Each structure stands twice: as C-alpha cells, then as structure tokens.
Amino acid sequence: MALTDLGFTKQQELAYRALVDDPTMSLADVAGLIGCGRNTAREILDGLVELGVAKVARDGDLGVALAHPVSALGDLIERREDELLRMHRRVGDTRAEVAELGMRFAGRAGLVADPDSGIERVTDLEVLRERLEELAFFTRSTVYAVQPGGALSEEMLNASRPLDLRALRRGVDMRIIYNTTFLADQYCRDYLRDIVAAGAAVRITDDSLDRMIIMDKRVVVVPIDPDRSHLGGQIVRQPGLVMGFMRLFDQLWDAARPLPWADEEDERAFVPTDEDRQVLALLASGSTDETAARAAGISVRHLRRRVAKLMERLDAGSRFEAGVEATRRGWI
Numbered sequence: 001m002a003l004t005d006l007g008f009t010k011q012q013e014l015a016y017r018a019l020v021d022d023p024t025m026s027l028a029d030v031a032g033l034i035g036c037g038r039n040t041a042r043e044i045l046d047g048l049v050e051l052g053v054a055k056v057a058r059d060g061d062l063g064v065a066l067a068h069p070v071s072a073l074g075d076l077i078e079r080r081e082d083e084l085l086r087m088h089r090r091v092g093d094t095r096a097e098v099a100e101l102g103m104r105f106a107g108r109a110g111l112v113a114d115p116d117s118g119i120e121r122v123t124d125l126e127v128l129r130e131r132l133e134e135l136a137f138f139t140r141s142t143v144y145a146v147q148p149g150g151a152l153s154e155e156m157l158n159a160s161r162p163l164d165l166r167a168l169r170r171g172v173d174m175r176i177i178y179n180t181t182f183l184a185d186q187y188c189r190d191y192l193r194d195i196v197a198a199g200a201a202v203r204i205t206d207d208s209l210d211r212m213i214i215m216d217k218r219v220v221v222v223p224i225d226p227d228r229s230h231l232g233g234q235i236v237r238q239p240g241l242v243m244g245f246m247r248l249f250d251q252l253w254d255a256a257r258p259l260p261w262a263d264e265e266d267e268r269a270f271v272p273t274d275e276d277r278q279v280l281a282l283l284a285s286g287s288t289d290e291t292a293a294r295a296a297g298i299s300v301r302h303l304r305r306r307v308a309k310l311m312e313r314l315d316a317g318s319r320f321e322a323g324v325e326a327t328r329r330g331w332i
Contacts, residue, residue, distance in 0.1 A: 006076045011036070012047050019054075019066055027061050052076065118238030121224060128233050135215055135235070136163060142173045144214040144249050148226075149179030157191045164195050171299030174200040177249075177256050179209050192259065197273060199305045203256035212245060220245045272310075272331050279306055281332045284323040 003013040015030050025033075031041035045064045048054040053072040057065040066072075122128040136143075152160075168174055174195070182188050183204065196202055210226040220236040222245070223229050236242060272280075275296060282292035293303040307319065314329075316322035326332050 003073075006073065006080055007051060009044075009047065011044050012051070015041075015044050016048055016053060016066075020069060023066060025062065027063070030062070118236065118241070120235040120237075121232065122235065123224070123232040125230065125232060131235060132213075132221060133163075135219055135221070136167065139167065139172060139215045140170075141216050142214070143167065143175070144217075144246075144253075145174075145176045146209050146212040146249065146252060147176060147178050147182065148209045148211055149181040152182075152188065154187045157187060161191060161194060164200065165198050168195065168198040168200060169298050169302055171301035171305075175253060176200065176202050177209065177252055178202065178204050180204050180206050196259070197276075199302055199309070202259055203253060204259060205252070205256040207252075207255075209252070212249065214242070214245055214249060217246060218242060272326075276306070276310060277331055279303060280310065280323065280326045283307065283319055284326070284332060 003016065004010060008016065011034050014034060018030070018033055019025055027038055027041055027045075030045065031038050034041060034044065036044075042063070045054065045062065048066075049056060049064055052067070052075060053069070054064040054066050057063060120131075122131055164174065176195075178192075183192075192202055211223055211229070213221045215221075218237065220242050221233055222236065223233050224231045236245070275298070278296050279292060282295055287295065289300050289303055293300040296303065298306075307322075310326075311317075311319070311322045314322045314325040316325055323332070
C-alpha cells in the first residue's frame, strides 16, 4: 500500500516506515536516511504529527513518538473514505447538472425529439455518436447489445475498448450478441477476449441481426433503417416499446450460443491479468468482498462476477479451493 494515498508525502512515508521498524532513530538518523538537513527532517516529523500518526514527545532529540499504526492508519483510512464519499456525492450532483446541460443542448441540428412518443430521431451520424457517449456516461447497471455481421475497423474497436472496460469496472452487466462473421478477424477476437476477461458476457449466432443497444432497460438505440445505417438512429424511451425490445433481446440471447473458446488449447493459453492476480491475492489474504473491491478499485458487483469466472477457470468449488489452485499454478 502506498501511504501517499492517505496524504503522506514520499519523504514522510520513508521516515514513517523507518521509524516503525526502528523507533530508536535520532533526528540525525532520519536526516541521513532521507538525505536532507536537520531542519527539513524536523518539518517531515512535524508533518507526521499533523497526519495523526505520531505525537509530540518531550524526551529524546527526535521530538516525536509514533502512535500504533493499526489505529492511526485506520483513522486516516476512514477520513480518506469519508472524503471519497463526499466527492462521490458531488460527482453525482454534477451528473444531474450534465443531464440538464444535455437537455439544453438537445435543440441542435440533426436531432428531432418527440416528447409525446418517447422517441428521438437523430439523423446526423456525428450527433448520434455524441448521444451514444452521453447515454453510456449515465448507464449504471446494464448494457444489452446486438451487433450485425462483419468486422468492425481496428480504429473503432480501439475507441470502444476503454469505454467498455470502464463500464465493466463500474459493475455494469454487459451482454452482447454478435454474428459469427465478427470472429473472422484477429483484432475482433482480441477485443472480445479483452471484454470477456473483464466480465462481459458474449454469445454468437449464425442468424442475420439488426443493430440494437439497450441501456439500463430504459433506453433503446436502433437504426432508423437497418439497411441504410447512414440515415441515423432512433433513441427510444417509451416503456412499452422498450419492453418489446427487451423481450426480443431475451429471445435472441437464448437462441445464441457461447463463444467457442472453451477448448483445452484455450485453457492452456489463458494468462490471468494483473487484476485477476490482485483479486485472488486479496481474497487469499482473507479480505472481505467490500475491502477487496475497494483495494482493487472496482465495484463489489464486478469483483464477485470476476471471482465467479476465476473459480470456473480454476475448476474450484469454493474460494478456498480457488486460492489453493491459483497458488499451485503460480498465479499468486
């Protein structure tokens, strides 16, 4: 753990860790360790007092004594978590402001909204791309998509990959159906491997498909004319229509089949990501899901899906068995 995340400077962290190991150090020892003068060393120690991890001591030339790390650092962590919670709430307020600004911006050319029907027609492709990014920004729980056949350009996939991975790290449940022709190009397969490894569920079908994206089961984006994608798209919010699209997606999902990557050769080729290793190590250390998710910088929902996939990979019936097998394979 980097103590700089808790407000330490690098010099304060260096001094603090050294004093934990050897509380008998003198002011000259601290100055020599850091490579600074006595006055600077004194300022560094005063900083530890301000952080609450040390207190003023009258005896000795060091002038400070460390508080117990468990309680002192625990207090710092709680204060930092409170700060992050307040920041999260402020970001939530900002999201509401973004939505209002988006509505004010919606009168631009290329977008026609019919509030009575709950349908927006977006005829400008650049505007449609902007609207999709805006909708993705506000998506919190689910993304269900159907993609027609044919490979996408490497440029398009490179642009989509970080957005998809960011959504998956937030814990978004992502399910995508592709036509089998999408698998023809290596960079398309690499893209699918990346998002599947991050938690996306992907199925394929030989049937002809029309493009469809459903976000949070409340908004659907479909082309105005599936055969002429250059005409733009429609953003549907009318509940009855959205429910109909959801039923269609469920039918397509049930009829599609998993990716054909479960053979032994693929299993042997599987290499756990750094995030996989971190999650396994945190769980092996006895961390709770909440603590492990916070340490890994992911949502609890995403962590639990990741653990379930890793347990399946490891053919483990419990988390304990997964830890034993992961250790045997050298993953942690």
